[in-house]
Amino acid sequence: MVRRTLATAVAVSLLGLAACSGDGAEKAYPEMEAKEVADGVWAVVSPARSFPDEENRGWNSNMAFVETGEGVLVFDTGSSETIGESLKATIREVTDAPIRWVINSSSHGDHWLGNHAFAGEDTTFLASEEVRSITETEGDTWRERVHQMTGGATGDTTLHPPKEVVAESESRTFGTVEVEMRLVGNAHSPGDLVLWLPDQEVLLAADVAFGDSAPATMDADVRHWIDTLGELEALEPEVVVPGHGRIGEGEAILADLRGYLDTLWETVEAGYERGEQDFEMRDEVDEALADHAERYPNYDERIGESISHVYLQVEEAAFGG
Ligand SMILES: [Zn+2]
Secondary structure, eight states: OOOOOSSSSOOSSSSOOOEEEETTTTSSSSSSEEEEEETEEEEEEEOOOSSOOOTTOOSSOEEEEESSSSSSEEEOOOOSSHHHHHHHHHHHTTTOEEEEEEEEOOSSSGTTTTTGTTTSSEEEEOOOHHHHHHHHHHHHHHHHHHHTTTTTOOOOOOOOOOEEEEEEOOEEEETTEEEEEEEEESSSSSTTTEEEEEETTEEEEEEEEEEEOOOOOTOOHHHHHHHHHHHHHTTTOOOEEEEEOOEEEEEEHHHHHHHHHHHHHHHHHHHHHHOOOOGHHHHHHHHTTTHHHHHHHTTHHHHHHHHOOOOOOOHHHTTTO
């Protein structure tokens, strides 16, 4: 294993298509930094709080990797092959061990479009059945969507769907590291898979957690998401690496998002019971979530559609759905 001190935060250049890493190797844009959050567990956190766009060049989601003693386990690969290549170069700054496993957490493309960067290294790709299926049936749609959202900044991406299905929650030892692969159902989106590392007390929560970032709710089952967050809090993690936004210490980051979703639900439900339409609830929701809105830089961008999503689910619940 080769490890060296990593440079501190590297500014994101919007101009260069490639940047030089410290050892002179060409590293595909965007420039990333790996942060060791526990022994052998590294997070690569995007500074973005938005969907893939021209400014972030498609890099809007977090990724993580674990040195297992018998190869590297990668958790999520980003929104494009270019981003996957950049992640790979970032891993190579930490270790030259083979990358043996890639696990995709989510049915959203910003977590698996980078897979092809890791193909051809005798690497096993794993995901839940829902995620595996969506990478095959909606892969082209996701690739095209990210291409358009970023004005073509993500370049060419070859799809590489995961082949091995994680059929049920299970504890597996990768190298010397015990990993609980937890299928939590449709919280943020169908097929959500989170990793709990009990020895390191690290939760790689993917999109089930957002750090100081308003969550995307278009595919969420919000009541189930709220319950899931409560279950994950009970693990009492030391560190939580969310799918988007900053890393959390302790379970507070999970409780904060649970509070946001719960308040959103309660406020929309109260409005629904008064006979209001979703677009009439904005002021009430803004008031109820004022504390979160101050801390979530993308609140204004997301809250309107989230009210609509929750409204539909409140209505469905009212009809016994
Ligand atoms: Zn995501």
